Amino acid sequence: MSTLPDQSRFHDMYSAPAPAPWDIGRPQSAIGNAADLAKSPLLDSGCGTGDTAIFFASRGHKVTGIDFLEEPLRRAKQKAADRKLPVNFLQKDALTLDQWDQRFNTIIDSGLFHVFDDDNRRRYVNGLARVLNPDGVLLLLCFSDAEPPGNGPRRISHDELQKAFATGWQIESIQPTRFETNPQSTDLGFSPGGPKAWFAIIRRSR
Secondary structure, rough: OOOOHHHHHHHHHHOOOOOOOOOOOOOHHHHHHOOOHHOOOOOEEOOOOHHHHHHHHHOOOOEEEEEOOHHHHHHHHHHHHHHOOEEEEEEEOHHHHOOOOOOOEEEEEEOOOOOOOHHHHHHHHHHHHEEEEEEEEEEEEEOOOOOOOOOOOOEOOHHHHHHOOOEEEEEEEEEEEOOOOOOOOOOOOOOOOOOEEEEEEEEEEO
């Protein structure tokens, strides 16, 4: 299995006493506000502890969540069991989507795209194209280059998003927004109000 960048860092953040900054107990508002665009089956790519996947399952969707770490998946499975919601959580490297035979009508990426270097970003987008059905929608939330340099993932420009999805995709919108962070997490020095981000609605071409 290939691995994502900084695997040990992500492992440490999930093992720390304080919650990871992105672990807010619900979907990011940008994702939740676009929930009516979702159609089953749905993939939450980089699902973490499962809050987004569980949210969509609670709305009646057939949901699969994937993450490359065991600990957040353990928590995600427990949350789903506590709420008696059927979510298929799998330990899977998102860079292997191009080798998967599953197909989805909606993919959620809430904070995964921005962890990849250029080569892995291309591989990831190719994998998304493989598993997303024609006319399916990708809801993507990533760090923006409007967020000052510093802690956290790489910053992504509007132009980089457009180039990444230039072939075989239709970008319906790219809007500035912010990531909400857990107030109990370690202060990483992000902009007041949360890290600046892009929220993109991207449709797979027919």
